[in-house]
Amino acid sequence: MDYKFSSKVLALKPNAIREILKSASDKDVISLSAGNPAPDAFPIRAIREISERILKETPVSVLQYGVSEGYAPFIAELKQFVKERYGAINYDDELIVVSGAQQVMDISAKTFLNEGDVIICESPSFVGSLNTFRSYNAELVGVPVEQDGMNMEMLEKALKKNKNAKMIYTIPNFQNPSGTTMSLQKRKQLYDLAQKYDVMIIEDNPYGDLRYFGESIPCIKSFDTDGRVIYSGSFSKVVAPGIRVGFMVANENAMKKMIICKQGQDVHTTMWSQMICYEFLKNYDFEAHVENLCGIYRKKASLCMELLDRYVVPTGITYRKIDGGLFIWCDMPKGHDMMSFCRELTKRKVCVVPGNAFLPQDGECNSFRINFSTPTDEQLIKGIEIMGDFAKEYFR
Amino acid sequence: MDYKFSSKVLALKPNAIREILKSASDKDVISLSAGNPAPDAFPIRAIREISERILKETPVSVLQYGVSEGYAPFIAELKQFVKERYGAINYDDELIVVSGAQQVMDISAKTFLNEGDVIICESPSFVGSLNTFRSYNAELVGVPVEQDGMNMEMLEKALKKNKNAKMIYTIPNFQNPSGTTMSLQKRKQLYDLAQKYDVMIIEDNPYGDLRYFGESIPCIKSFDTDGRVIYSGSFSKVVAPGIRVGFMVANENAMKKMIICKQGQDVHTTMWSQMICYEFLKNYDFEAHVENLCGIYRKKASLCMELLDRYVVPTGITYRKIDGGLFIWCDMPKGHDMMSFCRELTKRKVCVVPGNAFLPQDGECNSFRINFSTPTDEQLIKGIEIMGDFAKEYFR
Numbered sequence: 001m002d003y004k005f006s007s008k009v010l011a012l013k014p015n016a017i018r019e020i021l022k023s024a025s026d027k028d029v030i031s032l033s034a035g036n037p038a039p040d041a042f043p044i045r046a047i048r049e050i051s052e053r054i055l056k057e058t059p060v061s062v063l064q065y066g067v068s069e070g071y072a073p074f075i076a077e078l079k080q081f082v083k084e085r086y087g088a089i090n091y092d093d094e095l096i097v098v099s100g101a102q103q104v105m106d107i108s109a110k111t112f113l114n115e116g117d118v119i120i121c122e123s124p125s126f127v128g129s130l131n132t133f134r135s136y137n138a139e140l141v142g143v144p145v146e147q148d149g150m151n152m153e154m155l156e157k158a159l160k161k162n163k164n165a166k167m168i169y170t171i172p173n174f175q176n177p178s179g180t181t182m183s184l185q186k187r188k189q190l191y192d193l194a195q196k197y198d199v200m201i202i203e204d205n206p207y208g209d210l211r212y213f214g215e216s217i218p219c220i221k222s223f224d225t226d227g228r229v230i231y232s233g234s235f236s237k238v239v240a241p242g243i244r245v246g247f248m249v250a251n252e253n254a255m256k257k258m259i260i261c262k263q264g265q266d267v268h269t270t271m272w273s274q275m276i277c278y279e280f281l282k283n284y285d286f287e288a289h290v291e292n293l294c295g296i297y298r299k300k301a302s303l304c305m306e307l308l309d310r311y312v313v314p315t316g317i318t319y320r321k322i323d324g325g326l327f328i329w330c331d332m333p334k335g336h337d338m339m340s341f342c343r344e345l346t347k348r349k350v351c352v353v354p355g356n357a358f359l360p361q362d363g364e365c366n367s368f369r370i371n372f373s374t375p376t377d378e379q380l381i382k383g384i385e386i387m388g389d390f391a392k393e394y395f396r
Numbered sequence: 397m398d399y400k401f402s403s404k405v406l407a408l409k410p411n412a413i414r415e416i417l418k419s420a421s422d423k424d425v426i427s428l429s430a431g432n433p434a435p436d437a438f439p440i441r442a443i444r445e446i447s448e449r450i451l452k453e454t455p456v457s458v459l460q461y462g463v464s465e466g467y468a469p470f471i472a473e474l475k476q477f478v479k480e481r482y483g484a485i486n487y488d489d490e491l492i493v494v495s496g497a498q499q500v501m502d503i504s505a506k507t508f509l510n511e512g513d514v515i516i517c518e519s520p521s522f523v524g525s526l527n528t529f530r531s532y533n534a535e536l537v538g539v540p541v542e543q544d545g546m547n548m549e550m551l552e553k554a555l556k557k558n559k560n561a562k563m564i565y566t567i568p569n570f571q572n573p574s575g576t577t578m579s580l581q582k583r584k585q586l587y588d589l590a591q592k593y594d595v596m597i598i599e600d601n602p603y604g605d606l607r608y609f610g611e612s613i614p615c616i617k618s619f620d621t622d623g624r625v626i627y628s629g630s631f632s633k634v635v636a637p638g639i640r641v642g643f644m645v646a647n648e649n650a651m652k653k654m655i656i657c658k659q660g661q662d663v664h665t666t667m668w669s670q671m672i673c674y675e676f677l678k679n680y681d682f683e684a685h686v687e688n689l690c691g692i693y694r695k696k697a698s699l700c701m702e703l704l705d706r707y708v709v710p711t712g713i714t715y716r717k718i719d720g721g722l723f724i725w726c727d728m729p730k731g732h733d734m735m736s737f738c739r740e741l742t743k744r745k746v747c748v749v750p751g752n753a754f755l756p757q758d759g760e761c762n763s764f765r766i767n768f769s770t771p772t773d774e775q776l777i778k779g780i781e782i783m784g785d786f787a788k789e790y791f792r
Contacts, residue, residue: 240459
């Protein structure tokens with residue numbers, strides 16, 4: 001039959017990164033294009049222990065239906081965790097468990113955006129979230145990201161211009177893909193602007209615990225006095241992504257609607273995954289685990305930046321220094337075509353992600369994204385050497 | 397702040413059943429209101445064995461990101477399974493794994509329904525699906541369910557009247573809540589009408605394997621020549637609901653959009669859950685497990701109907717005989733208020749679900765739903781005795 005798709009999904013196209021990742025799945029290719037945590041960062045032994053215990057001691061709780069809000073002991077534990085660790089929960093906030101932070105984006109968009117409403121996004125930003133917003137036929141308006149976060153003048157301009165702006169979407173810590181972190185001053189400015197123009201904020205913080213250098217900065221939710229911020233947390237980077245567990249904090253009145261949306265999507269998050277995270281937070285040394293993780297990634301991040309300094313920067317490509325997260329953003333010298341560079345590099349068996357995949361709106365992009373968490377050190381060294389050699393040749 | 401919710405979610409209210417289930421969580425209450433599979437029906441030993449093995453042998457596959465379509469070996473296995481078991485997949489169909497069949501309803505509604513579009517539903521029908529359709533601001537139009545399925549004259553009338561009808565939603569086997577099964581003739585009629593009025597069909601089949609009496613009937617998808625049917629399958633009733641695994645079969649062109657929607661919701665379904673189902677299908681005797689399940693439920697269903705015949709039918713309440721599934725639908729004698737009956741019964745510590753919770757549109761309802769899979773035999777006996785005694789007193 002001739003399908004009559006809804007106006008929401010009519011223009012939807014598959015995620016461009018997925019197509020690139022397909023060529024990266026070739027075994028000879030060195031992939032600097034993924035966003036996967038390092039497999040040796042997974043707490044495999046702990047997960048195995050917990051899994052065996054819960055399936056032995058309380059199998060029916062693992063296998064029976066749960067409630068949409070999440071496993072009650074886990075919610076209680078998480079509230080404490082979020083309060084102590086990030087100060088990201090206020091007295092009139094609720095916290096629910098979600099099936100990965102991606103679901104926070106979906107539910108928030110569904111609850112607050114009509115078709116054609118504007119959501120202001122960092123440019124560049126995480127393509128997964130952008131695509132979710134697009135899937136509700138929202139209009140995405142990009143505001144450039146600088147080394148210390150969104151450009152605030154341009155943010156205000158965008159808010160002033162777009163009367164139907166309803167939300168601002170931000171990843172303040174070690175942003176994907178730019179690697180940048182928003183300064184405290186800008187976080188406060190952003191909140192003030194959201195108040196002034198009466199819009200919501202989605203604060204997406206999947207990488208917040210992965211700080212390798214410098215001091216952590218309070219999250220925007222911690223100074224949310226009027227229930228304007230939806231805070232999204234994830235266990236994908238600090239426990240494991242395959243278990244699909246995240247959480248969301250929002251004002252209880254907003255949350256009521258969002259719980260119904262969550263319920264309509266998947267009834268509840270897999271019980272096994274919730275119980276693994278719960279037990280891990282409660283009975284294992286989460287702090288030590290995160291320190292260990294950061295140790296692994298700090299080394300990899302340092303190695304990656306050293307290699308870039310040695311092999312790539314001399315060719316004219318620049319990159320933004322990072323304090324944490326999993327990604328480094330590289331800028332091509334002016335006058336060179338980024339897409340053709342990335343394509344040619346793939347032929348040399350090194351795969352990066354062309355930056356235009358991360359743009360909220362169509363436009364020029366002269367950058368590409370590198371990931372250093374998935375490749376081995378050997379692959380990083382070889383991959384960036386190849387990149388440097390090729391760039392030298394390409395820019396000549 | 398003063399929330400401006402999207403028009404989609406503005407009228408959403410929490411699921412009425414959930415409120416009733418709250419009183420059912422009182423330990424003294426005999427709950428005939430749940431929809432949970434019997435805990436002794438879970439293949440606990442197999443799940444424990446599989447879990448231990450996969451976490452030992454391939455922990456990284458269990459914990460790392462997967463693809464949105466699902467775990468590739470599981471998809472291959474499922475395609476075979478669906479083909480052999482139900483004939484519910486054609487050459488130009490695709491199959492993807494979802495996080496419970498609920499997600500099929502969400503994704504299908506999102507992909508095919510604009511706000512205000514009509515989806516025709518059985519009346520009564522599964523409230524979880526109805527609420528999902530409502531969450532996209534679709535208009536629900538109900539068509540009465542008879543002992544052999546939807547009333548076909550009224551279905552055609554509804555299709556004729558509602559020019560913006562886009563889909564028909566049906567649970568042909570052991571429908572929740574009415575317990576009825578659609579005849580083969582009506583399945584064919586329904587498909588013909590869908591062709592005639594050019595609408596899609598969502599065929600929801602979570603209970604199809606739970607047949608205790610009589611012969612199974614071909615699913616509607618099996619005679620879908622023009623990619624009109626979205627088939628939804630679930631492992632909640634035949635493996636376990638807490639793992640959140642279902643699957644969806646649809647024409648490849650429709651599926652492309654639906655995969656993007658799935659991706660935007662939860663990236664992919666929990667890997668552990670997928671691998672448990674995969675290994676269970678592949679390496680265990682699924683057929684014997686289902687037979688065992690049906691043995692447990694056949695006894696419970698027979699007991700429940702016997703008890704109703706003995707204690708409840710003599711009071712004037714009637715019920716519809718079932719061939720499978722988990723639910724029995726009871727009709728009050730004319731002139732009595734069902735809601736007040738259910739409320740009073742709850743005070744006597746027996747909990748059923750008032751039938752109006754299952755109506756697609758506001759209206760009168762004189763029925764209530766009983767579940768027999770969750771209570772123990774002792775609870776069933778006691779609960780239905782109490783119901784009979786109370787009904788005798790109430791109708792006097």
